[in-house]
Amino acid sequence: MLFLRLRVYSVLATTGLALAFTTGVSAAEPVDFGRDILPILSNNCYHCHGPDENQRKARLRLDTRDGALSAGKSGAAAVIPGKSAESELVLRITSTFADEVMPPHDAKEKLSATQIDLLKRWVDEGAKWGNHWAYQVPKAPAVPKVTDAKGVLSPIDAFVRARLEREKLAPSPEADRRTLARRLNFD
Numbered sequence: 750m751l752f753l754r755l756r757v758y759s760v761l762a763t764t765g766l767a768l769a770f771t772t773g774v775s776a777a778e779p780v781d782f783g784r785d786i787l788p789i790l791s792n793n794c795y796h797c798h799g800p801d802e803n804q805r806k807a808r809l810r811l812d813t814r815d816g817a818l819s820a821g822k823s824g825a826a827a828v829i830p831g832k833s834a835e836s837e838l839v840l841r842i843t844s845t846f847a848d849e850v851m852p853p854h855d856a857k858e859k860l861s862a863t864q865i866d867l868l869k870r871w872v873d874e875g876a877k878w879g880n881h882w883a884y885q886v887p888k889a890p891a892v893p894k895v896t897d898a899k900g901v902l903s904p905i906d907a908f909v910r911a912r913l914e915r916e917k918l919a920p921s922p923e924a925d926r927r928t929l930a931r932r933l934n935f936d
Contacts, residue, residue, distance in 0.1 A: 780871040782879035789868060793858050794851075811838075814878040830876040833869045842868060 780786065790811050797804065798811040809827055810816025817828045817838070825837040833839045841851040842865055852858060860868075871877075879885070892904045893911035900920065901907050913920055924932070 776870075780867055780874055782871070782877055783882045783885065785867050786871050787879075787881060789860070789864050793856070793860060793864075817876070817878075828872055828876050831873060833872040836872050839869055839872055 794811045797806040798809045800812050807822040809821035818826060820826050827838045829836045841849060842860055844850040847854055892907045895901060895907055895910045895914060901910055
């Protein structure tokens with residue numbers, strides 16, 4: 750029975766994590782460089798403004814903090830922390846002029862409105878730099894408080910219950926032993 754309960758928690762935790770990653774960043778939580786900004790920059794900008802000196806354009810390097818904060822060929826700083834309206838990066842990604850817009854019109858990838866908003870928010874929040882998540886020391890998150898602690902037997906239950914409360918959903922009733930065993934067999 751313990752194994753079965755652990756397996757069910759594992760499935761619930763995986764489902765909860767999947768839900769967390771598919772919903773994106775809410776406007777209330779701060780933008781995280783490693784999670785939100787680094788993928789945008791690496792997919793859309795590093796080809797022309799990355800570590801390869803031979804491919805770099807406009808003497809602008811966006812893969813390092815110093816490079817992003819320094820002036821490129823135009824003389825303007827790509828990122829001015831706290832000032833998205835003055836940052837060349839934001840001005841270029843929101844430009845309507847074909848010869849200024851980044852990524853250029855002939856690029857394979859285009860920035861979505863959500864990505865542009867994330868970059869603006871990141872600059873306005875101070876353009877905090879960070880490393881890729883794989884290079885950060887893992888920290889255990891604080892276990893969320895839930896209003897209805899009924900059925901919360903482990904910290905994983907608290908995370909699932911908190912998400913259900915946030916989405917205004919009610920938990921399903923516990924399945925009978927036969928159904929749980931059948932699910933375990935399929936898993």
